[in-house]
Amino acid sequence: xxxxxxxxxxxxxxxxxxxxxxxxxxxxxxxxxxxxxxxxxxxxxxxxxxxxxxxxxxxxxxxxxxxxxxxxxxxxxxxxxxxxxxxxxxxxxxxxxxxxxxxxxxxxxxxxxxxxxxxxxxxxxxxxxxxxxxxxxxxxxxxxxxxxxxxxxxxxxxxxxxxxxxxxxxxxxxxxxxxxxxxxxxxxxxxxxxxxxxxxxxxxxxxxxxxxxxxxxxxxxxxxxxxxxxxxxxxxxxxxxxxxxxxxxxxxxxxxxxxxxxxxxxxxxxxxxxxxxxxx
Numbered sequence: 001x002x003x004x005x006x007x008x009x010x011x012x013x014x015x016x017x018x019x020x021x022x023x024x025x026x027x028x029x030x031x032x033x034x035x036x037x038x039x040x041x042x043x044x045x046x047x048x049x050x051x052x053x054x055x056x057x058x059x060x061x062x063x064x065x066x067x068x069x070x071x072x073x074x075x076x077x078x079x080x081x082x083x084x085x086x087x088x089x090x091x092x093x094x095x096x097x098x099x100x101x102x103x104x105x106x107x108x109x110x111x112x113x114x115x116x117x118x119x120x121x122x123x124x125x126x127x128x129x130x131x132x133x134x135x136x137x138x139x140x141x142x143x144x145x146x147x148x149x150x151x152x153x154x155x156x157x158x159x160x161x162x163x164x165x166x167x168x169x170x171x172x173x174x175x176x177x178x179x180x181x182x183x184x185x186x187x188x189x190x191x192x193x194x195x196x197x198x199x200x201x202x203x204x205x206x207x208x209x210x211x212x213x214x215x216x217x218x219x220x221x222x223x224x225x226x227x228x229x230x231x232x233x234x235x236x237x238x239x240x241x242x243x244x245x246x247x248x249x250x251x252x253x254x255x256x257x258x259x260x261x262x263x264x265x266x267x268x269x270x271x272x273x274x275x276x277x278x279x280x
Contacts, residue, residue, distance in 0.1 A: 063094050141160045
């Protein structure tokens, strides 16, 4: 038999909100009329869920988080029916803010199993796929797309309409102004590609042979003095076809903002590059 919900007496829960079995809501939290909280979710103290918000099964939301607030976009019209969706088993830590979308029936989406660490921000119309990690104080601005199991480092900023590919890693305090290709590790201001995210790929169970092919693709993209288009042609001609390489090629070919480049040469870019070959 499903456990009954546990709602602190000081919480303000609109009677029109849909609250699933076993949901726990902490003290002084405010749950609006258009909110759905699915079974087993845990909502901390002083949390605000306003507008259209859908909280998936077994999601955990930390104290002081605000989900569904109005977008920080001057074009947004008050009363637009838009919302925030959080996938099952995501973890939203303390004081995270996630704003609703700007377009009618649009959604800002956080995928299943994501981890948004304390004080991070996800702006309007963003889409985070499953397993994304956003580290403390990082800010993801409007209309960004973050691929599955990508990591956004603490204190980093991602400019609007930017894409970060699957399994990519953005180093702390980076300024991301161009698309980050899948599987790559970027760092700096502006962020540049420093190598393949081998540690993340190994943790994700990507086999050694596939990691080596990505290393070869990285060399063609960033160490051959080829244009991105020419490098993609060489990758398709010279490397064995695989779903991993296909995802990398498709991402770069479809980029509208352009992709992060290699570090500039000279004293200003004296940060040593990670030797990802040794990590294979």
